[in-house]
Amino acid sequence: MSFIPANHKTPRDLKALKAGCKALGIKLEETAISDLITFHALLDKANSQMNLTKIISWADVVTRHYLDSLSIVLSVPSVMDEKEDIIDIGSGFGVPGIPLTLIFPGNKMVMLDSVGKKINFIKSIVDTMGLANAETALGRAEELAKKKEHRQTYSVVLSRAVAALPVLLELTLPFCRLGGVVVAMKGRRALSEVNDSEKALELLGGEIEEVVDVKRKLPFSSGQLVLVRKVSETPEMFPRKAGIPQKRPLY
Numbered sequence: 001m002s003f004i005p006a007n008h009k010t011p012r013d014l015k016a017l018k019a020g021c022k023a024l025g026i027k028l029e030e031t032a033i034s035d036l037i038t039f040h041a042l043l044d045k046a047n048s049q050m051n052l053t054k055i056i057s058w059a060d061v062v063t064r065h066y067l068d069s070l071s072i073v074l075s076v077p078s079v080m081d082e083k084e085d086i087i088d089i090g091s092g093f094g095v096p097g098i099p100l101t102l103i104f105p106g107n108k109m110v111m112l113d114s115v116g117k118k119i120n121f122i123k124s125i126v127d128t129m130g131l132a133n134a135e136t137a138l139g140r141a142e143e144l145a146k147k148k149e150h151r152q153t154y155s156v157v158l159s160r161a162v163a164a165l166p167v168l169l170e171l172t173l174p175f176c177r178l179g180g181v182v183v184a185m186k187g188r189r190a191l192s193e194v195n196d197s198e199k200a201l202e203l204l205g206g207e208i209e210e211v212v213d214v215k216r217k218l219p220f221s222s223g224q225l226v227l228v229r230k231v232s233e234t235p236e237m238f239p240r241k242a243g244i245p246q247k248r249p250l251y
Helices: 015-024 030-050 058-074 077-081 097-103 116-129 165-175 190-195 198-204
Strands: 085-089 108-113 134-138 154-160 176-186 206-213 224-230
Touching (some): 015 058, 030 116, 058 077, 058 176, 058 224, 085 165, 097 108, 097 134, 108 116, 190 206
Parallel strands (some): 085 154, 154 176
């Protein structure tokens, strides 16, 4: 895509977006609102050609993509200071990475996915919207986490709906620097998954700091944010080869 669709300025109902951001303590600038509308228009156009998401109406995108993405400030409020090095593992079509970049552009954001068409779409958004601090990475987390430029590099590692927590920890903690955090964006089963993660946390150098119930700020949400602090270095053997974490989770 080399242009912004003509319908990007079509009037949208902004009540839910503004109310949600206010509840999260986010000051929503007019330029950011315009950027979110533009991203939705670009996503809508691309989605008609390559089926990126089933959630595409403006109202649903606001609650289930935008506000869900921005809810991470409940567990990592420092994102609002715009000084973090963030990687979004399994970014899909750019969520939560793109909404976070549009609202907090000062953070460095890397969006990683193993599916070429999704990374190509994200890259087109980055280029079209001129997102200077956003980058893409194509490949599997198991492989890219072994590379020097990604290994234990990021202060914040995000992942949304990628895998059960014991698996997800193996895919994310190797990217996280010592003292940094992994935010696993989970649903109603979060506490059950935390209970299954004791061995993975011990082996990978993580420690559960808190589980944040997003519903206390966004009543429509069933989201749970599992905040994991990196307390020791992840051994070089992790992550294991592609596919192994899913086949043999660290229970």
